[in-house]
Structures are given as C-alpha cells and as structure tokens.
Amino acid sequence: xxxxxxxxxxxxxxxxxxxxxxxxxxxxxxxxxxxxxxxxxxxxxxxxxxxxxxxxxxxxxxxxxxxxxxxxxxxxxxxxxxxxxxxxxxxxxxxxxxxxxxxxxxxxxxxxxxxxxxxxxxxxxxxxxxxxxxxxxxxxxxxxxxxxxxxxxxxxxxxxxxxxxxxxxxxxxxxxxxxxxxxxxxxxxxxxxxxxxxxxxxxxxxxxxxxxxxxxxxxxxxxxxxxxxxxxxxxxxxxxxxxxxxxxxxxxxxxxxxxxxxxxxxxxxxxxxxxxxxxxxxxxxxxxxxxxxxxxxxxxxxxxxxxxxxxxxxxxxxxxxxxxxxxxxxxxxxxxxxxxxxxxxxxxxxxxxxxxxxxxxxxxxxxxxxxxxxxxxxxxxx
Amino acid sequence: xxxxxxxxxxxxxxxxxxxxxxxxxxxxxxxxxxxxxxxxxxxxxxxxxxxxxxxxxxxxxxxxxxxxxxxxxxxxxxxxxxxxxxxxxxxxxxxxxxxxxxxxxxxxxxxxxxxxxxxxxxxxxxxxxxxxxxxxxxxxxxxxxxxxxxxxxxxxxxxxxxxxxxxxxxxxxxxxxxxxxxxxxxxxxxxxxxxxxxxxxxxxxxxxxxxxxxxxxxxxxxxxxxxxxxxxxxxxxxxxxxxxxxxxxxxxxxxxxxxxxxxxxxxxxxxxxxxxxxxxxxxxxxxxxxxxxxxxxxxxxxxxxxxxxxxxxxxxxxxxxxxxxxxxxxxxxxxxxxxxxxxxxxxxxxxxxxxxxxxxxxxxxxxxxxxxxxxxxxxxxxxxxxxxxxxxxxxxxxxxxxxxxxxxxxxxxxxxxxxxxxxxxxxxxxxxxxxxxxxxxxxxxxxxxxxxxxxxxxxxxxxxxxxxxx
Numbered sequence: 001x002x003x004x005x006x007x008x009x010x011x012x013x014x015x016x017x018x019x020x021x022x023x024x025x026x027x028x029x030x031x032x033x034x035x036x037x038x039x040x041x042x043x044x045x046x047x048x049x050x051x052x053x054x055x056x057x058x059x060x061x062x063x064x065x066x067x068x069x070x071x072x073x074x075x076x077x078x079x080x081x082x083x084x085x086x087x088x089x090x091x092x093x094x095x096x097x098x099x100x101x102x103x104x105x106x107x108x109x110x111x112x113x114x115x116x117x118x119x120x121x122x123x124x125x126x127x128x129x130x131x132x133x134x135x136x137x138x139x140x141x142x143x144x145x146x147x148x149x150x151x152x153x154x155x156x157x158x159x160x161x162x163x164x165x166x167x168x169x170x171x172x173x174x175x176x177x178x179x180x181x182x183x184x185x186x187x188x189x190x191x192x193x194x195x196x197x198x199x200x201x202x203x204x205x206x207x208x209x210x211x212x213x214x215x216x217x218x219x220x221x222x223x224x225x226x227x228x229x230x231x232x233x234x235x236x237x238x239x240x241x242x243x244x245x246x247x248x249x250x251x252x253x254x255x256x257x258x259x260x261x262x263x264x265x266x267x268x269x270x271x272x273x274x275x276x277x278x279x280x281x282x283x284x285x286x287x288x289x290x291x292x293x294x295x296x297x298x299x300x301x302x303x304x305x306x307x308x309x310x311x312x313x314x315x316x317x318x319x320x321x322x323x324x325x326x327x328x329x330x331x332x333x334x335x336x337x338x339x340x341x342x343x344x345x346x347x348x349x350x351x352x353x354x355x356x357x358x359x360x361x362x363x364x365x366x367x368x369x370x371x372x373x374x375x376x377x378x379x380x381x382x
Numbered sequence: 383x384x385x386x387x388x389x390x391x392x393x394x395x396x397x398x399x400x401x402x403x404x405x406x407x408x409x410x411x412x413x414x415x416x417x418x419x420x421x422x423x424x425x426x427x428x429x430x431x432x433x434x435x436x437x438x439x440x441x442x443x444x445x446x447x448x449x450x451x452x453x454x455x456x457x458x459x460x461x462x463x464x465x466x467x468x469x470x471x472x473x474x475x476x477x478x479x480x481x482x483x484x485x486x487x488x489x490x491x492x493x494x495x496x497x498x499x500x501x502x503x504x505x506x507x508x509x510x511x512x513x514x515x516x517x518x519x520x521x522x523x524x525x526x527x528x529x530x531x532x533x534x535x536x537x538x539x540x541x542x543x544x545x546x547x548x549x550x551x552x553x554x555x556x557x558x559x560x561x562x563x564x565x566x567x568x569x570x571x572x573x574x575x576x577x578x579x580x581x582x583x584x585x586x587x588x589x590x591x592x593x594x595x596x597x598x599x600x601x602x603x604x605x606x607x608x609x610x611x612x613x614x615x616x617x618x619x620x621x622x623x624x625x626x627x628x629x630x631x632x633x634x635x636x637x638x639x640x641x642x643x644x645x646x647x648x649x650x651x652x653x654x655x656x657x658x659x660x661x662x663x664x665x666x667x668x669x670x671x672x673x674x675x676x677x678x679x680x681x682x683x684x685x686x687x688x689x690x691x692x693x694x695x696x697x698x699x700x701x702x703x704x705x706x707x708x709x710x711x712x713x714x715x716x717x718x719x720x721x722x723x724x725x726x727x728x729x730x731x732x733x734x735x736x737x738x739x740x741x742x743x744x745x746x747x748x749x750x751x752x753x754x755x756x757x758x759x760x761x762x763x764x765x766x767x768x769x770x771x772x773x774x775x776x777x778x779x780x781x782x783x784x785x786x787x788x789x790x791x792x793x794x795x796x797x798x799x800x801x802x803x804x805x806x807x808x809x810x811x812x813x814x815x816x817x818x819x820x821x822x823x824x825x826x827x828x829x830x831x832x833x834x835x836x837x838x839x840x841x842x843x844x845x846x847x848x849x850x851x852x
Contacts, residue, residue: 117725120828121736121840122753123792123806125785132783133793140781140817188783189812237794238751238759240802244781244794368794368804 074332
C-alpha cells in the first residue's frame with residue numbers, strides 16, 4: 001500500500017498525489033506498474049473519468065473505473081476491485097484515491113458537483129450544520145446535558161490529537177487539551193473547531209491480488225476478511241420518526257462485513273478500528289452503530305478510555321479524519337493503510353501489541369438526507 | 383350584497399427604532415426582514431385571510447403593490463400558487479399607484495356583483511424605499527393586508543364607492559429609480575392629497591346622501607401625522623373619535639397596503655351595524671363606504687393587524703437595515719456549493735412542492751413525505767399518492783443548528799399530523815428553535831447568486847406569531 005502525507009500540500013497537484021501514493025504501493029508490493037491489469041479511481045472532486053488516474057501513471061489502455069460515493073468512495077472502489085479479483089477476472093489490480101481540496105480557497109469541502117442546474121428550493125448547507133443537528137438530537141435523546149455532551153466530544157478530539165501526534169504523515173500532529181477544545185470558536189452549535197476534521201489534500205493506494213499469488217510478492221500480506229456497503233434513501237427527511245441518533249447505513253454495512261468475516265462480537269474480536277470521524281459526534285455514534293458500545297452507552301466507554309491507544313479497542317490510532325486529514329476520495333485508502341501498517345508491526349510510536357484483525361469504516365453523506373457507509377475488515381493470515 | 387367575507391393582515395416581525403434614522407426621534411417602524419419582500423408579505427396576509435376558507439370557492443386573486451420585485455412577470459400567480467389556489471382562476475397585478483389596493487377592491491367587488499367570480503382575494507403589500515435618513519424612510523413601514531370579497535356569508539357590506547383621477551407629479555418613482563421622490567410637500571398636500579381625497583369623499587357622501595355623522599370610523603391613507611387630521615376636520619369628521627389611528631411610530635405608512643391594512647385594523651374593533659369610510663390616495667382617490675354585518679372577531683384563527691403588531695423584534699442597527707434592502711453590499715459569501723445554478727424548468731416542474739408546499743401522502747401506508755415521492759420511502763408503493771398541503775400545518779423543531787458558511791439556521795421540523803421537512807429557520811435566533819419548539823411555515827425570498835438572474839421563493843419555519851414568545 002501507499003499513502004502520501006496529508007495536509008495543505010500547496011506544492012503538489014492531484015497528479016503528484018496519485019504518483020506518490022501509487023509508486024509507494026508499487027515499491028511496497030514489489031510490483032512492476034506494467035503488470036497492473038485494471039484500476040479503480042476513487043475521488044469526489046479531483047478529476048473525472050478513469051483517465052484522471054491513467055494520465056499521471058501512463059497506464060497502457062487498461063480498464064479504469066471512476067468511483068464516487070463521497071466519503072465512502074475509497075471503501076467502494078476497494079470493494080469493487082476485490083470483487084474483480086475474487087471473480088477471477090483479474091489477478092493484480094490497483095485502487096487509488098486522491099483529492100485536492102485546498103485549491104478552492106474556502107475552508108470547507110465542496111459538495112454536490114453532480115447537479116449543477118436545480119430549483120435551489122432545498123436549504124444549502126455545509127456538513128457541520130447537519131452533523132451539529134445529530135449532536136443536538138443525540139444529547140436530547142439520551143438526556144445528556146449539553147455541557148457534559150461537549151466534554152464527551154472533546155475527549156474524542158483529544159484522543160485523536162494524541163494519536164495524530166504519533167503519526168508523521170498526519171495533517172495535525174499536536175496534542176490538545178479538553179480546555180482548548182471547549183474554548184475553541186463555535187462552528188455550528190454545539191460543534192466547535194476541534195470537533196471538525198481537517199480539510200486536506202492527500203492520496204492513498206492499494207494493490208490487490210489473489211491470496212495464492214500474494215506470497216510471490218511478500219510474506220506479510222494482509223487478507224481481506226469482510227466487506228459491506230450500504231446506501232440509505234433519504235430516510236432522514238422522508239420518515240418523520242427517523243431518530244437522528246444513528247446511521248442505519250453503518251449498521252447494515254457492518255452487519256454484511258461481520259457476517260462474511262464471521263465476527264460475532266466486534267468489540268472483543270477486533271484489535272483496532274479506523275472509522276469515519278468527520279466530526280467528533282460522528283465517531284461517538286459510530287461506536288454504537290458498529291456494535292462497539294451498546295446503544296446510548298458510548299458515553300461510558302468514552303469516559304473509561306475504551307477507544308484510546310492503550311484501551312480495550314483502539315479507534316483511529318492514526319489520528320482519524322480529525323488529525324490525519326480528510327481528502328474525501330483518499331480517506332478510505334488512508335484508513336486501510338493504517339490497519340495494514342499496524343498488522344505488519346510498522347506503525348512506529350503508535351504500534352499496537354500484535355494486532356491480528358482490524359476494521360475500516362467510511363461514511364459519505366449526512367444525517368438529514370442519507371449516506372453510503374462502507375466497511376472493510378482486514379486481517380493477518382492465521 | 384357584495385362585501386368582505388374575511389380579512390387578514392401581516393406586519394413583519396422586525397421593527398426599526400426611528401432613533402436609528404433620526405437622532406432623538408421616538409417610536410418605531412415595521413421593516414421587512416432580509417428574506418421578505420412585497421410578495422412574501424402578501425402571501426402571509428392572504429394565508430391569514432383564508433384561514434378555514436375552501437380554496438375551491440375562490441375564483442380570483444388581485445395583487446396590488448408599487449414594489450413588485452419584477453417589472454415584467456406577474457406575481458399574483460405566485461401568490462395564488464403559494465396560498466394553494468387553483469390554476470383556473472383570474473389573476474392580476476395592480477401597480478404604480480398607492481391607491482392600487484382600493485382600486486383592486488372596487489374591481490373585485492364589481493366582478494363578484496357581475497357574477498363572473500364567486501370570491502376574489504384582494505391583497506396589497508408594499509416595501510417602499512425612501513432615501514436613507516429621509517422623511518420617506520422615517521414615515522415608511524412595510525406590511526400587507528388581504529380581503530376576501532364575495533356575495534355570501536358577507537361580514538362587511540361594500541355599500542358604495544366613488545373615485546376621482548388627478549394627474550399630478552407629487553409622489554413618484556421612475557422605473558430606474560431606487561427611492562421614492564416627491565415635490566415640495568406644501569404643493570403635494572394641497573393640490574394632491576387634500577384635493578383628491580376631499581373630492582372623492584365629498585362625491586361619495588353627496589351621491590349616497592350620507593353625512594359625516596353616519597360613520598363610526600373613517601380610514602384615511604395617511605402621508606403624515608397632521609394632514610389627515612386637517613382633512614377630517616374640513617370634511618366634518620371628529621379626528622379624535624372618528625379617524626382611524628394611522629399607526630405612525632408603531633408601523634409606519636405601508637404605502638399601497640396602508641388603506642387596506644388600516645381598514646383591517648378598524649374592522650377588528652368595529653361593532654355590528656357600524657358604518658366605515660375608507661379613502662385611498664395616489665394619482666386621485668377611491669372612497670368606499672362599508673357597513674359591518676357582524677364582528678370580524680368571529681372569523682376564527684386570524685391574527686390580523688393587532689396581534690402581528692404585538693410580536694416584534696428590533697433591527698440591531700441601521701447597517702443591518704441598509705444591507706437587507708441591498709443599499710449596502712453584504713458579504714459576498716463564497717459558497718462551496720456555488721457550482722449549482724438556479725434553473726427555470728426544475729422550479730416549474732416542482733412548483734407544487736416548492737411554492738404550495740405540497741407533500742405526498744401514501745395511499746397504501748398513509749405516510750406523509752416531503753419532498754413528494756413517486757415510490758414510498760416506507761412501503762415502496764409506486765405512484766400511489768395524494769397531495770397534502772403542509773404550508774398551513776404547525777410543526778415542532780426536531781433538531782436544529784446554524785450553517786457556518788451562510789450563517790442561516792437550518793433544522794428539521796415534524797408537522798402535526800405527520801410529515802417532516804428539512805428547511806431554513808428564520809425570524810429568530812438559534813435559542814428560539816430548541817428541540818420541541820412549536821413553529822409555523824412562512825413563505826420567504828431565496829437569496830441566489832447575482833449570476834442567477836432568477837429570484838425565487840421557498841418556505842421556512844418561524845416561531846409562532848402572536849404568542850408571548852413569538
């Protein structure tokens with residue numbers, strides 16, 4: 001696998017990000033780029049057509065599929081690449097995700113490039129405005145005092161910043177305190193600056209082959225154990241009893257992946273999870289959606305430190321979207337990169353003790369309409 | 383007899399202290415909010431007027447204003463659509479004169495009398511601009527009033543009317559002007575206002591053999607505080623007991639809306655049997671004599687003028703007012719979603735749900751969904767829906783927050799009786815939209831990009847008007 005440093009990469013364009021991520025992956029796998037038989041290109045805003053991947057890499061008329069599922073694009077592209085190999089169509093394929101967000105001049109990710117001509121009758125919003133509503137509703141639903149709720153979310157930000165401080169490729173590598181989080185400027189009440197993930201440039205890449213061929217390239221290859229993808233149909237708006245304290249898409253995607261991987265108790269069986277913490281409240285809700293915490297009980301696990309680096313089930317060991325950064329189409333690959341490195345024992349200062357199986361989770365969309373969630377479980381040969 | 387079947391009023395929630403315009407000046411004036419204009423105010427007044435009225439019985443809608451946002455494009459059609467009237471009706475815009483409202487009223491009554499319409503809505507609204515710090519700005523006010531004219535179940539008889547025309551440059555605004563102009567007030571008031579109002583009222587009284595003492599109340603268009611008092615005295619009315627309070631210092635002169643809005647305020651206090659005189663002004667005058675059959679308070683659920691006046695919010699400063707009216711350039715928000723452009727065909731295709739706020743009710747499972755769907759989100763039944771109007775439903779805030787880029791409040795509202803909308807919230811700050819807060823829907827102007835060329839309208843949620851909190 002390969003992954004660039006994430007951040008405000010003023011000196012790199014998307015072609016640089018693709019080349020850097022893919023060539024790290026080629027070298028890591030010992031693969032000649034000419035041997036790649038097909039490619040999947042994951043991006044939201046950084047280049048249409050498969051040619052956006054072919055152009056920088058100079059691939060030789062191989063099939064390249066562009067995949068867009070917003071923040072779950074990476075998981076989706078990875079899933080379809082795996083299917084092609086599992087189906088026996090190809091033996092060696094490339095998945096690359098990259099995004100160049102920082103040329104826009106605005107401190108937020110762009111949205112909805114697919115419907116340029118509309119009636120404009122629906123409210124315009126950026127993601128913090130609607131994830132803030134998730135937080136409002138979560139606190140209300142479970143009777144959490146707003147002040148206490150802010151502090152619970154702050155603990156998630158502090159945890160991810162600690163992990164980010166141990167991750168050289170992360171956008172933000174600085175420890176922060178709960179007090180700093182609580183005093184930070186408000187973005188969309190109740191979410192403040194440190195409740196929101198970074199807007200970043202970055203790229204990631206993975207090379208997929210058959211298990212029986214993997215040994216040819218390296219001994220410490222990582223196996224795909226389970227995959228799930230789920231898409232909602234605007235239940236958040238259309239169903240007036242939709243609760244706004246969970247993402248059914250995450251629940252369903254995880255269920256599919258757990259079934260394939262044979263996981264019954266994810267909290268006990270998984271060694272780490274890299275999840276979609278676009279906002280601190282999202283990570284809190286994900287703990288429950290993926291079955292790590294019982295419904296309404298994420299609070300207790302946050303206070304107990306369950307998901308910290310030394311906790312029972314470390315979550316976002318690389319700093320998550322919060323600190324590693326969130327170049328939309330690249331994030332799924334970045335998440336896989338962290339689990340891959342952890343399983344190989346190459347995660348430097350943040351290395352966990354002998355992890356054998358890990359999960360990645362991406363969530364594109366918002367609670368007010370609907371989302372696509374993608375879950376991939378990877379593990380060591382056992 | 384033909385007359386007023388129902389009436390409604392609208393005064394924006396925002397008031398500006400006159401102190402902000404002229405130092406030391408007491409009182410306030412009504413100011414349309416940043417997302418309000420003559421159209422949105424007219425829609426609010428018509429909705430107030432049509433509470434409980436069967437839309438099928440309404441055969442026309444006349445809109446009177448000097449401040450329609452479009453020089454070419456009828457807006458009565460949009461108002462009719464927003465209040466959910468049928469398409470098979472007569473619509474018309476009455477423009478260019480502050481007496482356009484009473485003229486529309488006369489012609490609506492004539493149409494009903496002639497049998498060409500059963501009921502016609504007459505609505506007048508204005509949002510006029512005086513030059514900053516001028517007397518026009520200080521005396522002005524924004525608002526709207528609506529009357530339902532019909533021949534059955536009439537609350538207020540329209541007994542007689544008399545009009546005069548007077549060609550004069552006293553108050554005017556050319557198409558290319560932003561602000562209202564006027565000639566020296568001594569000329570305007572004597573050869574314009576006093577002359578035309580006097581002639582119309584005297585003409586009416588002479589023709590119908592009426593005296594000043596026959597009227598319980600006289601409602602004059604009022605360009606200022608003093609002149610209507612002098613006019614009343616000259617015509618034999620007692621200004622202290624008979625002249626309707628022009629609401630200066632509270633509301634201000636609402637232009638075309640003024641005669642109808644003050645009439646609605648007068649009707650709210652009148653007793654059965656009272657005779658009322660209303661006279662408008664603008665390039666002449668219309669004088670109309672009315673008689674109360676029954677008290678207007680019996681029309682249930684309306685807020686009218688007085689309840690709207692009670693619920694208010696003060697404009698924080700003069701710069702806000704100037705920005706709202708486009709007199710000072712607001713911050714150019716560089717929106718990440720600006721890759722979308724307003725487009726006429728989608729607005730047209732979805733006009734039922736955008737302007738009439740129609741949701742869909744699934745005939746198979748009963749679920750109400752907004753926007754309307756072709757396949758039910760709950761039971762997947764296909765093309766088996768009926769339209770349901772959500773505009774007149776109250777709702778409750780399910781969750782809310784503020785968008786950091788646009789600064790607008792957004793939230794989800796669950797309607798009484800089912801259905802949910804994701805919409806903007808207005809006329810309040812975030813603390814007024816906590817989870818569980820009751821809200822109602824309000825038709826508002828949608829700010830688009832200058833490059834869009836179209837300006838359009840959407841529904842937003844507001845705190846309930848006419849309550850302690852509202």
